[in-house]
Amino acid sequence: MKILVINGPNINMLGIREPEIYGKGTYRDLISVVESAAARLGVTAAFFQSNHEGAIVDVIQEAYGNYDGIVINPAAYTHTSVAILDALKSVGIPTVEVHISDVSEREDFRQVSYVRTACIKTIMGEGFAGYIHAMEVLCEERKEEED
Numbered sequence: 001m002k003i004l005v006i007n008g009p010n011i012n013m014l015g016i017r018e019p020e021i022y023g024k025g026t027y028r029d030l031i032s033v034v035e036s037a038a039a040r041l042g043v044t045a046a047f048f049q050s051n052h053e054g055a056i057v058d059v060i061q062e063a064y065g066n067y068d069g070i071v072i073n074p075a076a077y078t079h080t081s082v083a084i085l086d087a088l089k090s091v092g093i094p095t096v097e098v099h100i101s102d103v104s105e106r107e108d109f110r111q112v113s114y115v116r117t118a119c120i121k122t123i124m125g126e127g128f129a130g131y132i133h134a135m136e137v138l139c140e141e142r143k144e145e146e147d
């Protein structure tokens, strides 16, 4: 099973960026955590991070026929991007939405998620472990599809 892990704007600034909200771990640390979990789960994880909405749309489109699942933290684009929602709907790849922080406890403008309707599950407030949880959800989903 091949999973594409997509992170949106400012996720490359983890460790520097608002550590009281996002923790002290860096984006590199996040990749290590997810890679270890992927090995344990027997899946292959590939990573993509961009600060640009169109680049995220492009990588979702390129995932068509190449990946079995997507884990996406669209970051700020969660709350604004119809283009990312439409890209996810276009490819129809099972997708889990992840947020490091618990967005449900934050500002009003973070309560909207455009991508959510294209996702099988949303995980928030679990820190980096949320990405592992998301891969587990995709593995479960895959098992159910096979049964």
Ligand code: DQA
Pocket (backbone or CB within 6 Å): 009, 010, 011, 073, 074, 075, 076, 077, 078, 098, 099, 100, 101, 102, 103, 110
């Ligand atoms: C975030 C939450 C978003 O509201 C914010 O814009 C981010 C990160 C999270 O992982 O908690 O950049 O997606």
